[in-house]
Amino acid sequence: MRVSYILFISLILFNILIGSAQQEISISLNEMLEKVESNNHTVKISEQDFNVAKADYNQTNSILLPNISISHSGISTNNPLMAFGSKLNQEILTQADFNPTLLNNPDEIQNFTTKIEVQQPIFNADGIFMRKAAKAKMNAFELQTTRTIDAIKLEVTKAYMQLQVAYKAVEVLEKAKEAALENKKIAENSLKQGYLQKADILSVEVHVTEVENQLLTAKSTIKNASDYLKFLVGETNEATVKPSTDLVAELNLDVYNQKLSENRADIEALEKSTEAYTNMHKANKMSYLPSLNAFGSYELYDDKIFNGSANGYLVGAQLSWNVFEGYKRIGKTQKSKAELDKAEITLNQYKNKSQLEFNKAKRQLKDAENSMNLTNLAVEQSKEALRIRTNRYEQGLEKTSDVLISEAKYLQKQLEYLQTVFNYNFTKAYVNFLTK
Numbered sequence: 120m121r122v123s124y125i126l127f128i129s130l131i132l133f134n135i136l137i138g139s140a141q142q143e144i145s146i147s148l149n150e151m152l153e154k155v156e157s158n159n160h161t162v163k164i165s166e167q168d169f170n171v172a173k174a175d176y177n178q179t180n181s182i183l184l185p186n187i188s189i190s191h192s193g194i195s196t197n198n199p200l201m202a203f204g205s206k207l208n209q210e211i212l213t214q215a216d217f218n219p220t221l222l223n224n225p226d227e228i229q230n231f232t233t234k235i236e237v238q239q240p241i242f243n244a245d246g247i248f249m250r251k252a253a254k255a256k257m258n259a260f261e262l263q264t265t266r267t268i269d270a271i272k273l274e275v276t277k278a279y280m281q282l283q284v285a286y287k288a289v290e291v292l293e294k295a296k297e298a299a300l301e302n303k304k305i306a307e308n309s310l311k312q313g314y315l316q317k318a319d320i321l322s323v324e325v326h327v328t329e330v331e332n333q334l335l336t337a338k339s340t341i342k343n344a345s346d347y348l349k350f351l352v353g354e355t356n357e358a359t360v361k362p363s364t365d366l367v368a369e370l371n372l373d374v375y376n377q378k379l380s381e382n383r384a385d386i387e388a389l390e391k392s393t394e395a396y397t398n399m400h401k402a403n404k405m406s407y408l409p410s411l412n413a414f415g416s417y418e419l420y421d422d423k424i425f426n427g428s429a430n431g432y433l434v435g436a437q438l439s440w441n442v443f444e445g446y447k448r449i450g451k452t453q454k455s456k457a458e459l460d461k462a463e464i465t466l467n468q469y470k471n472k473s474q475l476e477f478n479k480a481k482r483q484l485k486d487a488e489n490s491m492n493l494t495n496l497a498v499e500q501s502k503e504a505l506r507i508r509t510n511r512y513e514q515g516l517e518k519t520s521d522v523l524i525s526e527a528k529y530l531q532k533q534l535e536y537l538q539t540v541f542n543y544n545f546t547k548a549y550v551n552f553l554t555k
Contacts, residue, residue: 147363148279151352155271158353165267169260176253182246186238193231193424199223205230208420210429233419233427240412241436244405252398259391266384273552275351277545282344283366284541285337288534292334295530299327302522305513319519326523330530368491368540374484374547377554379477381470384555389469393462400455406448409440477553484550487543494536501529 156162196202202225206212209230215221240246306323310316345360381387415434419427441448505525511517 142358143361144358145361145363148276151275151279151348151360152272154352154354155275156268159271159351160353161271162264162268165260165264169257169264172253172257172260176250176257179246179250179253182240182243182250185240188236189234190236191231191233191425193229195227195229197225197227199225201230202226202228205420208232208418208429208431209422210420211422229422231421231424231426233425234416235418236414236416238412238414240410242411244408244410245402248398248402248405252395252402255391255395255398259388259395262384262388262391266388269384269552269555271351273548275348276548278344278348278351279362280366280541280545280548282341282348282360283362283364284537285341285344286362287366287537288337289334289341291530291533291537292330292337295526295533296327296330296334299323299330299526302509302512302526303327306519309515322519322523326526329527333530366537366540366544369544369547370488371547374550375481377481377550379474380554383473383553386466386470386473389462389466393459393466396455396459396462400452400459403448403452403455406441406452409438411436411438413437473553477550480546480550480553484543484546487539487546491536491539491543494532494539498529498532498536501525501532505529 194201194205196205199222203212203216203222205228206216303320303323306320310320342359348360349355413434413436415432417432418430420429420431421427505522505528508517508522508525512519512522
């Protein structure tokens with residue numbers, strides 16, 4: 120009976136462990152980045168913006184391709200003019216139809232017309248530049264989508280690093296908790312031997328509680344960081360993401376020699392946007408020129424539906440010139456020129472701001488590197504100070520409060536170091552993002 124009970128308990132524990140393992144997924148940063156383009160909602164929205172711009176560009180094919188329409192209409196009339204014209208179109212007019220009595224009071228007649236119309240643009244200067252503007256706009260959205268993907272990947276990298284920090288913080292706090300509990304045992308033994316007072320034990324217990332609270336907060340941070348990372352890559356499962364690599368400082372001195380590239384997708388997108396405004400302004404100026412279009416039609420006539428015993432065609436061309444529109448066109452041209460000037464100023468401002476941001480980021484990277492080195496040194500110093508005080512405490516040569524202060528300081532410096540490593544790694548990733 121006892122063996123069965125032990126087996127039952129072991130089975131339950133095994134299932135709990137398996138369930139816990141299934142709730143945590145170990146994954147690399149590259150694997151997360153691969154999911155961005157296909158799953159991230161912001162990227163999908165940006166892609167649809169490009170599709171809208173592409174559809175607008177496709178509409179401009181109308182200035183090159185013909186417009187073809189087919190219609191079928193039927194009438195029944197005794198209107199003198201319409202009746203005579205219908206007979207003429209149906210090619211059934213006779214000498215008797217010229218009788219003035221019949222001309223003035225014709226019998227009712229049915230006429231069914233099938234018509235094929237073709238309109239072919241030949242020369243529309245403004246339409247050509249509007250097409251160029253639509254293409255530049257489409258290219259701008261394509262480049263902006265590329266930059267959006269890069270920005271989301273940077274955000275995924277940041278979230279992944281934050282998750283690394285959270286897991287490392289839990290590891291540090293668990294060790295701190297073990298050390299705090301061990302010191303608590305030493306303090307309790309010292310109390311039994313009369314070396315400590317009750318107030319010292321309470322201070323130790325407060326310290327243990329503080330570490331436990333920090334540990335619980337760190338575990339919650341893991342869950343929050345994991346949920347945000349899954350949101351960025353479009354995951355909806357309940358599992359907790361765990362980085363497959365630990366948080367380490369990835370020093371790279373070459374990054375300081377990098378320069379801002381004008382071929383960056385967002386800068387090129389603004390250049391394409393400016394190009395679109397340039398072509399729109401040219402299109403407005405070209406609207407002063409005449410336009411030339413050809414047209415033609417082929418018609419089938421009969422007094423019965425969907426028949427065509429008679430036919431005829433019409434072809435021609437039209438040269439039109441809209442000379443004056445009551446200042447509307449002049450104002451439209453002035454508006455497009457102002458929009459072009461604004462786009463050019465915006466482009467120059469963005470380039471200058473990007474350079475300013477890049478220079479600032481490189482300085483921040485150097486500051487982050489220095490801070491990381493100094494904090495690492497502080498960790499080693501606080502660790503050694505804690506070791507010395509703990510040894511003296513075990514010999515009864517140190518106050519409990521001094522040991523607790525050393526423990527808290529060592530824990531604080533460890534957590535600070537994790538943050539400085541994150542700051543350096545992310546700032547380095549941000550500098551690389553600015554140079555793409």
